[in-house]
Amino acid sequence: MKITKLTLAYLLLTLGAITMLLPFVWMILTSLQPATAALTGPPLRLPHAWQWLNYSRAWHTAPFARYCLNSLLVTLLTTAGQVITSILAAFAFTHLRFYGRRLLFNGLIALMMVPGELLLIPNFVTMTRLHWVDTYAALIVPWLASIFAMFTLRQAFSGPTFTTYYAAKLDGASDWQYLWQILVPANRSTITAVAILQLIGSWNAFMWPLIITNSETLRTLPVGLVTFTSETGADYPLLMAATVFVILPLLILYLFLQKYIIAGITRANLKG
Amino acid sequence: MLNAKPTLKSTLVALLYLAPLLLVVGVFTLWPLITSFLMSGYTHYNYFTDHVGGFGAANFRFLWHDPNFHLALQHTLIFVLGVVPATVGLSLGIALLLNHLPHLATFFRTIYFLPFVTSTVAISLVWNWLFHRQNGLINLLLHTHIDWLNDPRYSLGTLIIVCIWQNLGVNIILFLAGLNHLDPRYQAAASLDGASTWQRLTNVTWPLLLPMTVLITVNAIITSFKVFNQIYALFHGTAGPANADLTLMYYLYQKFYVENQYPVAAACGVVLFVLILLVTGIAAGYFHHHAWWAGRRSS
Numbered sequence: 424m425k426i427t428k429l430t431l432a433y434l435l436l437t438l439g440a441i442t443m444l445l446p447f448v449w450m451i452l453t454s455l456q457p458a459t460a461a462l463t464g465p466p467l468r469l470p471h472a473w474q475w476l477n478y479s480r481a482w483h484t485a486p487f488a489r490y491c492l493n494s495l496l497v498t499l500l501t502t503a504g505q506v507i508t509s510i511l512a513a514f515a516f517t518h519l520r521f522y523g524r525r526l527l528f529n530g531l532i533a534l535m536m537v538p539g540e541l542l543l544i545p546n547f548v549t550m551t552r553l554h555w556v557d558t559y560a561a562l563i564v565p566w567l568a569s570i571f572a573m574f575t576l577r578q579a580f581s582g583p584t585f586t587t588y589y590a591a592k593l594d595g596a597s598d599w600q601y602l603w604q605i606l607v608p609a610n611r612s613t614i615t616a617v618a619i620l621q622l623i624g625s626w627n628a629f630m631w632p633l634i635i636t637n638s639e640t641l642r643t644l645p646v647g648l649v650t651f652t653s654e655t656g657a658d659y660p661l662l663m664a665a666t667v668f669v670i671l672p673l674l675i676l677y678l679f680l681q682k683y684i685i686a687g688i689t690r691a692n693l694k695g
Numbered sequence: 696m697l698n699a700k701p702t703l704k705s706t707l708v709a710l711l712y713l714a715p716l717l718l719v720v721g722v723f724t725l726w727p728l729i730t731s732f733l734m735s736g737y738t739h740y741n742y743f744t745d746h747v748g749g750f751g752a753a754n755f756r757f758l759w760h761d762p763n764f765h766l767a768l769q770h771t772l773i774f775v776l777g778v779v780p781a782t783v784g785l786s787l788g789i790a791l792l793l794n795h796l797p798h799l800a801t802f803f804r805t806i807y808f809l810p811f812v813t814s815t816v817a818i819s820l821v822w823n824w825l826f827h828r829q830n831g832l833i834n835l836l837l838h839t840h841i842d843w844l845n846d847p848r849y850s851l852g853t854l855i856i857v858c859i860w861q862n863l864g865v866n867i868i869l870f871l872a873g874l875n876h877l878d879p880r881y882q883a884a885a886s887l888d889g890a891s892t893w894q895r896l897t898n899v900t901w902p903l904l905l906p907m908t909v910l911i912t913v914n915a916i917i918t919s920f921k922v923f924n925q926i927y928a929l930f931h932g933t934a935g936p937a938n939a940d941l942t943l944m945y946y947l948y949q950k951f952y953v954e955n956q957y958p959v960a961a962a963c964g965v966v967l968f969v970l971i972l973l974v975t976g977i978a979a980g981y982f983h984h985h986a987w988w989a990g991r992r993s994s
Binding site for chain 1 (some may be wrong): 699700701702705706708709710712713715717718719720722723724726727728731734742746771789793795796797799803804805806807808809810811812813814815817818820821822825826827832835844857863864865868869872893917920921923925927931932939944947948951952957960961964965967969970971975
């Protein structure tokens with residue numbers, strides 16, 4: 424009786440897993456088909472000659488190297504910025520005394536509830552006023568801080584580490600030294616988790632880069648992929664090869680850093 | 696020091712630490728929040744000169760009478776009703792199964808979570824190909840010739856399927872975390888009292904998991920209210936056939952970016968915000984009531 428139930432569970436989960444994997448498998452299979460086979464050939468078969476050339480063809484049809492570089496630059500800078508601003512603010516909220524601390528913190532938490540989409544239009548107007556439309560600054564600067572990341576780090580920093588703080592202060596360490604030499608290294612797994620979540624969000628960001636950039640040289644990978652789609656039309660093997668460029672880097676990252684990603688999600692949503 | 700009272704000097708020092716975050720949040724979150732509410736009241740707004748001709752409820756009146764806005768509102772509600780119950784139900788079921796699995800639970804979790812790290816735009820393009828009328832895999836498997844993406848009767852359903860697929864993973868992870876937080880002593884006690892697996896599920900696990908379920912549901916509703924990327928990629932920069940997939944966020948995008956009607960778009964944003972606040976408020980009310988109820992029970 425127990426065995427049949429377990430078999431049923433495995434069967435259902437395998438069925439679900441196949442559904443989850445299907446789009447990925449189909450993307451890769453299609454990307455290796457000859458250009459015409461995908462639309463006209465007999466369906467559902469392995470390509471008889473693997474068309475690895477599709478990848479280099481796609482890479483050179485549009486400036487994907489440039490898109491990749493842009494994505495890398497924007498992702499790394501925004502993630503680094505978010506982590507640094509969050510560490511500094513989280514330290515102030517946990518270890519420093521100042522007037523209006525509770526008020527300021529509650530204000531920030533209230534702002535966290537605001538959907539980012541509501542801010543799209545005024546931020547676009549701000550960018551126009553600053554003459555930042557279609558620049559790297561527009562892609563990076565608005566995303567240099569994240570209340571969400573600060574909130575997660577604040578929780579980690581208010582752990583039972585205050586005795587070390589007193590000890591360090593007694594030994595003559597400054598706040599600055601304590602923060603970077605003791606507190607940050609002690610919380611590196613939480614910081615890594617926060618950083619990776621921000622990195623995923625930044626790499627996959629679409630609406631803001633779509634709106635704020637016009638020139639081809641500033642496109643990030645998702646935006647570049649969409650314009651590539653409207654330009655190539657129905658060449659699905661080529662299209663799927665290009666899709667792999669966008670998806671693959673994070674997929675590899677995920678397989679290596681899964682632990683941190685899941686810990687980050689859990690921590691952020693369960694409040695500690 | 697921690698127990699010390701704040702002084703002017705310690706406040707100044709703390710402000711230096713806070714300054715980078717506060718500057719960015721102030722300019723790109725607080726300020727736009729205020730201006731977007733103001734902008735929703737602008738009438739005769741000239742974007743190029745930033746000249747405001749007047750102030751009033753005209754933009755909201757426009758939305759009230761715009762058939763496209765009604766369409767967007769209607770589609771958004773259908774979309775939320777289509778995506779959220781299915782996502783929450785399926786992810787709860789899968790999480791419960793995974794939680795009881797003696798082997799391979801991590802392996803399955805890895806697979807189910809894949810969409811979370813995948814660009815919504817990129818994978819929606821793959822789905823666009825899967826739903827292709829002639830040689831798409833879906834029609835081949837089902838032996839049908841449905842025009843999933845170009846037939847207005849099907850296209851909203853297609854979008855719903857794609858979004859359920861994308862949202863499952865993260866919700867499974869959250870449910871798994873919730874299940875791990877439960878005190879195992881309740882299960883043990885129920886077992887000792889001779890409760891069956893099903894009884895333990897409905898009488899022990901489910902009530903304990905209910906607050907978590909509400910939290911996940913609210914999260915899913917808010918995310919679904921704001922759907923945009925998937926539509927843009929799935930229907931190649933349109934709102935689907937005959938506007939069949941026009942949602943509130945897509946309407947906002949069209950008014951703002953395509954038609955340059957900033958105040959109308961801002962008003963649509965305010966409506967979206969109010970809807971989200973409403974859902975959050977109902978959930979907060981539930982938690983308030985729940986805490987009160989739980990408190991009474993234990994006393």
